[in-house]
Amino acid sequence: xxxxxxxxxxxxxxxxxxxxxxxxxxxxxxxxxxxxxxxxxxxxxxxxxxxxxxxxxxxxxxxxxxxxxxxxxxxxxxxxxxxxxxxxxxxxxxxxxxxxxxxxxxxxxxxxxxxxxxxxxxxxxxxxxxxxxxxxxxxxxxxxx
Numbered sequence: 001x002x003x004x005x006x007x008x009x010x011x012x013x014x015x016x017x018x019x020x021x022x023x024x025x026x027x028x029x030x031x032x033x034x035x036x037x038x039x040x041x042x043x044x045x046x047x048x049x050x051x052x053x054x055x056x057x058x059x060x061x062x063x064x065x066x067x068x069x070x071x072x073x074x075x076x077x078x079x080x081x082x083x084x085x086x087x088x089x090x091x092x093x094x095x096x097x098x099x100x101x102x103x104x105x106x107x108x109x110x111x112x113x114x115x116x117x118x119x120x121x122x123x124x125x126x127x128x129x130x131x132x133x134x135x136x137x138x139x140x141x142x143x144x145x
Contacts, residue, residue, distance in 0.1 A: 002123025003089075003108035008134035011100040012141040018074035020137060021092055021103075024051050024066075030136040032129055033057065040065075047071050053081070058125070064088060085112045086122075105130050 010017055020030075022045055028034045033056045040050040051066040062083055070078035070091065078091035091106040109126050111119050 001108055001110040002119055002126065003106070004123070004127050006105040006107070006127060006130045006134060008103045008105075008131075008138065009097065009099065009101075010103055010134070010138050010141060012138075012144075014094045014096045014101040015074050016141060016144075017094055017101050017103060017137070018077075020141065021094070022073075022077060024053075030140050031133045032136070035061070045071065058121075062086070086110065087112075088126075103134060105134070 020026075024037045024045075025039060027037055035054040035056055037051050037053045040052060041048075043049075045068065047068055047070065049068045049071075053064050053066055055062045055064065064081040064083040064086070066079045066081040068077065068079050070076055074094060076091065076093050079089070081088040081090075087110040089106075089108040093104045093106075095102045095104070107126055107130060109119075109122050111122055
């Protein structure tokens with residue numbers, strides 16, 4: 001199962017980064033290849049909250065149902081997700097720094113069936129997507145200042 005960690009330093013307050021990261025339905029504005037996100041439940045975001053998301057993965061629309069597994073505002077949020085032939089996991093940890101904050105993204109992806117053969121490619125794609133997302137988030141938050 002490919003997995004890894006991506007770290008980004010973002011010159012914004014931890015609270016502002018938390019707000020952006022936990023605004024799942026707005027994530028397609030800064031996450032490459034994320035086409036849409038729809039909340040499946042109501043109420044405050046918490047452990048157990050669920051979302052349907054549609055991603056463009058190598059030219060294919062891929063649907064994933066996300067479930068929040070850890071919600072420790074404003075420092076840690078983690079989720080798992082399941083799609084037709086994949087499982088994903090992600091955890092973002094936000095730490096204050098003198099210049100803003102450091103966001104550590106731990107991720108994993110598991111493919112099943114014949115797609116298992118594409119695991120190395122999926123790992124590289126996932127890492128690149130998260131790196132691009134953090135750069136886009138950094139630009140988005142910098143434009144607010």
